[in-house]
Amino acid sequence: MRTVTVVGTSLAGFSAAQQLRAQGFDGRLVMVGAEVHLPYDRPPLSKGFLTGKTSRADLALGEQSDYDELEAEWVLGDPAVQLRPSSAGVELLSGEHIGTDGIVVATGATARSLPGVDELAGVHTLRTLDDAVALHDELSSGRPRVVVIGAGFIGAEITSSCLDLGLDVTLVEAAPLPLERALGSTMAQACADLHRDHRVDVRFGVGVEELHGAFGHVTGVRLSSGEVLPADVVVTGVGVQPNTAWLANTGLGLNDGVLCDAGGVTDLPNIVAVGDVARCYRPDLDRTIRIEHWATANGQPRVAVGNLLAGSVVEHHTDVPYFWSDQYGVRIQFAGTVHPDDDVRIVDGAVEDRRFLAHYERQGQPVGVLAFNTPRAFGRARRQLTRPSLIVT
């Protein structure tokens, strides 16, 4: 393999580049990014970056020495628009065609927005650095009234950051209990209680009917209950969509992500996928899963790049899904998988103290662990989760 092109320059792409070099690839390495920025870290965007605690420089994933070592060609601000498997290349928006032998697909995902609100100023999603800069600017000019739509982890973190900024914020969520599917009902309730602890104005179990605007700027959010929440700034955190449009009609299997085998290899052996965009088969679960966690984007490239360079699947992904969220001064950490009927047991601390460790069990087997403010015990418990058996072919 003389040329490898990594499409996507966020954490998964950057990690893939580092893995390519670490695993001995000494050919031409091309990095293609839709954003103009060098790789940066996204988790702080909804937390410290919004509140001003984390600077732009703090977000950088690499330092000059890292870039020197990578010896990559960087093509930034020019998104890939079409994969050309027949001519072994990637076509960019600018018209440039990059000929390549191997490809790492790391194009991530795009934040979903509410239909028909693109024209209104003051309406935001939060995914990229540019999104965060724009939102930060609006939150820190005057005292805007904020409505956050979607009480998942991103929505909760943005709400918490707004409180830190001293803003009035209302959190709207269509589900009666946010995060119920992600964490099960008992622990979802523990998360919902955090909003109540901080007297956040919440509307759960209520949908959004439409946004009101005047002179091109949002003025309010009309709910399915008929209530209209006045708003100067609206932020939606209603999930993401994997960026696969450039892979359409190429023979690659697509279904809410790029379909990959257990080693991250797509239907074409010289193309692997990593991070938010990759939907990999997991033998332990006997289904494909797409994981949007930071730790997955960071960790998957080691295995996927190894398989790309080997030309066959020599290792499977075996990592246990892990994520964290910081909100209202509470560090929430979760590892594993959840079914609605898993048993949840508090093994340390107490939910009321917002400091506990909980085990999820399925048929007597530990399958997940959730912690509020107990990182040490969590780290140990996370390691005890059953890992899928390593299959080397």
Next chain:
Amino acid sequence: MFAVCRVEELPPGESIRFTADVAVAVFNADGEFYAVDDTCTHQDASLSDGFLEGCFVECPLHAAFFDLRTGAPTCLPAKRPVRTHPVTVDNDVVYVHVEPHGQVPQEAGREQEEVA
């Protein structure tokens, strides 16, 4: 120099945190004592809460490993090494000699590279 604890208060696999100019974490890695700055160089996570594996500590947030001997991270996302501090044991008391702030620990292997 800080007297941190008695040896028996810090058994193998355990850590303790104290405050010098910044928070410092002290580890007992299978009988060897190490001290490093407590805050992960990437974001605010407390390394004394991290999992200890040999002479490596795992950042409890990102799962990046730091080599306690050099302070160097072994993988993304941490970029800079954490400061390391010499530890001595005298009369069953663990002492940490905190390095002046701003001194960056030497990267392992750098000398060899320059010779080669």
